[in-house]
Amino acid sequence: MVQKKVKTVYDVVCPFCGTLCDDLEVDVELSNQEVLEVRNGCQIGTKKYFSSNVSPHRFTKPMIRKDGELQEASWDEALDKAADILVKAKRPLLYGWSSTECEAQGKGVELAEILGGVLDNTASVCHGPTLLAKQDVGVPTSTLGEYKNRADTVIFWGCNPVHAHPRHLGRYSEFVRGYFKRDGRNDRTIIVVDPRYTQTAQIADMYVKVNPNEDYELLNAIRAVLRGVELDVEEVSGVSYEKIKELVEVLKAAKFGVIFFGMGLTQSIAKHRNIDTAICLTRELNDHTKFLITAMRGHYNVTGANTVFTWNTGFPYSIDFSRGYARYNPGEFSACEVLMRDEVDATLVMASDPASNFPQLPVKTMFKYPLIAIEPHKTPTSVNADVVLPPAIAGIECEGTAYRMDHVPIRLGKVKEAPNGCLTDFEIIEKLIEKVKEKKGE
């Protein structure tokens, strides 16, 4: 019987969602670098580890489209073809970046600047509105550890952590004992605001059913009641005036409250104004008690992408380099808009799957022009690409830094080796930069 040589890696940081759990344990079989077991992770994080095992779903060699089919190619050939596409483009879009580590993201900024293209990350379809609101009204916020230790009133507005951030409730916001919250769940009041009675709402203390796309008016009413104004209404957004007043009393009675919010606010029609008013509410609650607000960031390192882009260019996403310096204007320079307006002539996608996650209109445009995918797996984006460059998976097969949803940077470890020959995201961008510079004659 062959003995399996198994290594267990402890304190593994999970590269899936913005909760960035740092307590996973992974068993790796050393001879073929196969993940055998993952402990402590949620279902999704666990699956991500298993998906790193070599399988028909994973690319282990670069691919170039020849005669309509993706065919294996050498790294040199594929990188050369990709660089060629980028150099020939007059307005290349470099998109994605949220599921890789910070050093690679920084290299991406460099590449976009050299090409004079458009640089955008997944925040533009997700929490971009949150960033716009923060730029308008600021944000009173803190770290997850503080919430775990102090918060007695927790509001989930337009988010569903049971499904999207499965261990958030158990590590930071609900079912966890904090330093000043020794009784855990019993020391907290959980409020959920959502059009649906989500599974997060089903285990909350108070559920507020709001009409879809009408969160703004409800937040607006709450702020006015908080100011002591008598409203001339019987109900707002499907919530009775009585319930609104009750909710305001609950918020004022908190000793330390936090609002967590998600796509329910950022992707419904009022977009960043929903967040703007939620932030203003949080600030105004501080006239009565202590209240803070944090966005439930989706990808494990989208916060990193925003942070890295900001310290390099001054701006967090939707950046244009076409005039030789960084300019910022979400909408004008966002991936979906530049695609829908047909203002792009090549796309590089790194650590993302826009073909799955964008509405169909921008995807149609993206497919009209050369597409390079830096992607380990077969996805609707990568199988339709002209060049596929398969990287080592950041946070599993290579080290790096990621930023949690509350901006705490955590070092990602290397748990196992990548399939033979796979370069890291950083190395791929670095080599692309070299080849682009060569072709531009620098």
Place this chain on the structure above:
Amino acid sequence: MSIENMTLLTGRTISQGVALEGGKTTKENVRAAAICMFDKEDFKKLDCIVGTPVKITTEFGEVTVYSTLTEEGPHPGIIFIPMGPWANQVVNPQTQATGTPTYKGMKAKVEVAKSAKVLGAVELISQLKEA
């Protein structure tokens, strides 16, 4: 049978998250994300069994997915498709100059499509390339 004027929401489910990490080209992904969740009472109006394919049409497109009952109701008037390539055939791409499409709150019509085929992710998206 059909129902009109439903409000379509899209978003994360844990099964869809697991499926997308497991392989976007898999049947698991179809079962997790090519579905539309209905409120129990709304579903009765369709007069079909759970799992029957339904065609969802909005101002922005149409898509055929499997019908299922919600575990997060009651929410009469609201239908829910998990985020992903199927939902994205029918969401509102308009960003109102913010760059973020409007993934939630579209008005939708639902029609029972018993013999229609629900496409896999790659098949569905590759249609956009041919177009």
Place this chain on the structure above:
Amino acid sequence: MAEIKLKLKEEPKFPLEADCISPDKFAGKSLDEIKALPVYHANEQLTLGEYFDVSGKSAEKDDLKIIIDGDLSKVKRIGEGMSGGEIVINSDVGMHVGNNMSGGIITVNGNADDWAGAMMQGGELIINGDAGHYVGAAYRGNWIGMSNGVIRVKGKIGNESMSWARSSKGKKAFPVLKCGSAAAFLGVHNHGGTIVVEGDVDRCAGADQAWGSIVIKGKVSRVLPSYKKVGEVKEIELPNGETVKGKFVEYSGDHTVKKETNGRLYIAV
């Protein structure tokens, strides 16, 4: 007035950034010098003459009228920062027309794309069609937007127009926006802007208004719950001295900002 005529030779494939087109930049220059001014097309810098036929004669800024023909829907930043003179655009025009302008008149005989008149500090912007989102608005991260000047749009304007506008009684600076109809969040974070709408307005008009006057002669989809009815009026006096006559319900708001406020929203009866 001296006239310079520009005609777009061919529609650009990518947006063309032509912030060099303004009386300030053309003043006192020869035609050759004007043709050599820089324009930006994707990641290439080219010259105005490569994209436009240029004819006419230049003059001092305030005596100069620039007339532009051709389909300018992809041409951005025309009139950026201008402080005098005139521009007439005989078609639809791209984003950012008249942004940061402080004087002079721009007339668009067509529709304007997003950000028309953004950060305006004076002068007049006339759009004889519809306009996109963010008309007379503040650019991202700015909490002072339009501070003076007048924007008139005949048709419909998009979301968040006049965001963060700020008036100053001391400087007698009253930014004004007049339009046919408007989308959502008209005058969001308004600090003194005056807005008069001839027709209908979508939701959340006057959201987070600290002070200012918004007059709507048509219907609103709904009034924000934080606005309170004050009474009915037959005549409204606007800060810039104009009056509007008609039967209006007067609301005070936005009360999310202050318990007592001078901010007003008037909706026709």
